[in-house]
Amino acid sequence: MTRPLQLLAIAGVLLFISLSSACGSGGDAESQPSASETPSSERAYRQASIMQQQEGSVSEQGDGEQQADPVAEHGDGDLGDGEGGGEDLEVMASGEIDFGHRIGLPFSRNVVGDPDAPVLIVEYSDYQ
Amino acid sequence: MIEEAVRSGLARYEYRHFIVFGAASEFAAMATECAGDQGAWWEFKDAYMLEGLARSFTQAGALDLARAEGLDLDQFSQCLDNDAHADRLLLMRQQGIADGVTGTPTFYVNDRPGARAIDALLEQIRAAAEVAERAGS
Numbered sequence: 218m219t220r221p222l223q224l225l226a227i228a229g230v231l232l233f234i235s236l237s238s239a240c241g242s243g244g245d246a247e248s249q250p251s252a253s254e255t256p257s258s259e260r261a262y263r264q265a266s267i268m269q270q271q272e273g274s275v276s277e278q279g280d281g282e283q284q285a286d287p288v289a290e291h292g293d294g295d296l297g298d299g300e301g302g303g304e305d306l307e308v309m310a311s312g313e314i315d316f317g318h319r320i321g322l323p324f325s326r327n328v329v330g331d332p333d334a335p336v337l338i339v340e341y342s343d344y345q
Numbered sequence: 346m347i348e349e350a351v352r353s354g355l356a357r358y359e360y361r362h363f364i365v366f367g368a369a370s371e372f373a374a375m376a377t378e379c380a381g382d383q384g385a386w387w388e389f390k391d392a393y394m395l396e397g398l399a400r401s402f403t404q405a406g407a408l409d410l411a412r413a414e415g416l417d418l419d420q421f422s423q424c425l426d427n428d429a430h431a432d433r434l435l436l437m438r439q440q441g442i443a444d445g446v447t448g449t450p451t452f453y454v455n456d457r458p459g460a461r462a463i464d465a466l467l468e469q470i471r472a473a474a475e476v477a478e479r480a481g482s
Contacts, residue, residue, distance in 0.1 A: 310381050317391060318348055326381045327390075330357030335477030336470050338347060338356050338459070341363035341441045342450040344373045344393040345402075 346463050347470075355474045360390060362434055363441045363449050369402040372425075374434055376407040379424035385414045 311325040322329050350356040362374040373393045380389040392401055392410050401410050404425065411421045424430070444453065452459030452466055455473045460466045 310384060310386065312384060314387055316388065319351075319387065322348075322351060324387060326386050327361065328357055328359040329387065330351040331354045332357065334351070334354055334357040335481070336350070336356035336455055336473045337453075338350070338358045338470065339361060339453040340358070340450055341361050341437075341444070341446045341452075342394075343363060343365045343370045345366040345370050 346467055350467065350470050356470055361437045361441060363438060363446055363451070364434070365449055371434065372404075372407070373402050375425060375428065375430055376401075376410070378430035378433060379421050380411060380414065380416060382424060382429075383414075383416045383420065385411075385416055388414050 314320055314322050314324050319329055347358055351358050364370045377386060377389040380386055389410060401407055411418055454469045460469055
């Protein structure tokens with residue numbers, strides 16, 4: 218009676234091991250695609266990141282060129298129009314003066330008046 | 346008088362910092378540019394130049410002005426602390442030197458040196474407008 222029980226126990230253990238192995242490989246088989254997807258996802262993510270960085274650097278260069286443009290275009294170094302700021306800053310830096318003796322005049326940072334006015338008056342000054 | 350020319354559409358007016366009186370002036374110029382980021386460039390320019398607020402040439406004074414104008418004080422302080430517009434101020438100075446500025450105030454009318462006397466300057470503006478009008482027609 219002891220030996221059959223031992224054999225049965227051994228058979229049970231072997232069955233358990235084989236089933237466990239089968240389930241494990243099945244799990245691996247299922248996880249492999251996702252494992253293989255992960256690197257490709259990572260690559261895609263990295264590529265997207267690089268592209269974004271490249272686009273960012275291009276747009277930054279573009280911004281830099283735009284900032285340099287006023288000087289290049291005007292030759293006299295037109296330093297108005299919110300140069301040095303981003304789009305949001307430019308929006309904030311222009312509008313219509315709502316106080317004092319210039320009330321109602323359009324402005325763009327340190328320039329006031331009609332952008333199409335035929336005459337540009339530049340004043341270099343120190344506050345003190 | 347210049348405002349009349351600007352208001353009539355004849356001219357636009359651009360102010361450029363040209364620091365000759367040292368650190369306090371430079372600070373005030375920086376504060377003006379930082380205020381300009383939030384749309385208050387001319388408020389600060391007038392406060393410094395017209396009202397002659399000596400106290401506003403200090404950090405505390407600039408913050409008072411910024412507070413009075415309802416600016417974002419954190420953004421304003423960060424701009425000041427980082428000297429965020431140092432390049433812009435340097436560019437203005439370099440451009441002034443290139444233009445031949447030796448003292449302040451110095452005016453230019455369509456890139457030509459402007460007269461110091463206001464009447465002569467206005468005459469220059471009118472003449473420049475006529476030239477531009479003839480060139481445009």
